[in-house]
Amino acid sequence: MTRTALVTGATAGIGHAFARRLARSGTNLILVARSTGRLEQIARDLQDRHGVDVEVITADLATTEGIRRVADRLSEAGRPVDLLVNNAGASLAGWFGATDIADEDRQLDLLVRAPMHLMDAAIKSMSGRGQGGIINVASVAAFTPRGAYSAHKAWLVNISQWANLQYADVGITVQALCPGFTRTEFHQRMGAQTDDVPGWMWLKADTVVKASLRDLRRGKAISVPTLRYKILATAARHAPVGLVARIAKRGR
Numbered sequence: 066m067t068r069t070a071l072v073t074g075a076t077a078g079i080g081h082a083f084a085r086r087l088a089r090s091g092t093n094l095i096l097v098a099r100s101t102g103r104l105e106q107i108a109r110d111l112q113d114r115h116g117v118d119v120e121v122i123t124a125d126l127a128t129t130e131g132i133r134r135v136a137d138r139l140s141e142a143g144r145p146v147d148l149l150v151n152n153a154g155a156s157l158a159g160w161f162g163a164t165d166i167a168d169e170d171r172q173l174d175l176l177v178r179a180p181m182h183l184m185d186a187a188i189k190s191m192s193g194r195g196q197g198g199i200i201n202v203a204s205v206a207a208f209t210p211r212g213a214y215s216a217h218k219a220w221l222v223n224i225s226q227w228a229n230l231q232y233a234d235v236g237i238t239v240q241a242l243c244p245g246f247t248r249t250e251f252h253q254r255m256g257a258q259t260d261d262v263p264g265w266m267w268l269k270a271d272t273v274v275k276a277s278l279r280d281l282r283r284g285k286a287i288s289v290p291t292l293r294y295k296i297l298a299t300a301a302r303h304a305p306v307g308l309v310a311r312i313a314k315r316g317r
């Protein structure tokens with residue numbers, strides 16, 4: 066049973082949807098993001114609506130200090146966290162090689178280094194208690210060769226598959242959640258043009274979260290929400306790499 070969950074990137078999109086659904090089921094929350102005002106507003110709303118305890122941590126997860134603050138909270142023995150949702154993320158508008166390498170460093174820290182450190186802290190704490198869950202929000206982009214963003218998400222998928230097997234004996238389930246296009250603030254923040262993405266390809270954040278939590282209960286290492294994206298992801302994993310790269314070039 067999940068009594069307390071820590072969700073990163075909880076002020077918008079998929080992270081906010083995780084926070085809402087978990088609060089509705091009576092789970093106490095620790096919400097992490099950079100914008101304190103939005104975090105506090107969401108915390109008040111969820112406390113009032115669902116009567117759960119909500120802590121907030123303001124942290125930039127592209128920084129060592131931000132990562133440490135959240136990892137320290139996960140390591141607190143007296144206040145255990147049962148579920149970690151490594152969700153915070155963003156993308157750059159340009160392709161690797163054309164972008165500023167300092168921006169790429171920040172992306173690597175946010176999309177790989179932060180989840181790695183938080184997973185490490187969570188596994189160490191959860192294995193001592195014999196139970197826990199970790200959801201690493203990756204992307205269907207992980208199954209396609211498409212720049213640094215896809216490579217970072219592929220790292221998350223690979224380590225989640227391994228960790229789910231490695232730590233099953235101590236009661237920890239690790240999942241890589243791989244959504245397709247989801248209506249959130251993500252594309253607007255990166256300044257991406259999405260007019261050419263057909264309507265059927267867009268998912269609701271609530272649909273993504275519902276599928277993820279159902280798959281977590283089933284112990285699945287990879288969750289690809291909706292049948293249409295399961296078919297696309299399976300095709301992407303088996304089709305010739307050049308063909309997949311050409312098709313996938315359209316979006317993230």
Ligand SMILES: NC(=O)c1ccc[n+]([C@@H]2O[C@H](COP(=O)([O-])OP(=O)(O)OC[C@H]3O[C@@H](n4cnc5c(N)ncnc54)[C@H](OP(=O)(O)O)[C@@H]3O)[C@@H](O)[C@H]2O)c1
Binds near residue numbers: 098127203246
């Ligand atoms: N939307 C899609 O189509 C899609 C598809 C596949 C996978 N994903 C993945 O889903 C995850 C969530 O994305 P979303 O679509 O929900 O995006 P979103 O609506 O833009 O939300 C991103 C969240 O991450 C937080 N965040 C961003 N940078 C941060 C930083 N440096 N430190 C701490 N928090 C940070 C943001 O809060 P603050 O700005 O307040 O910090 C916000 O709460 C990401 O990992 C993304 O790669 C998205």
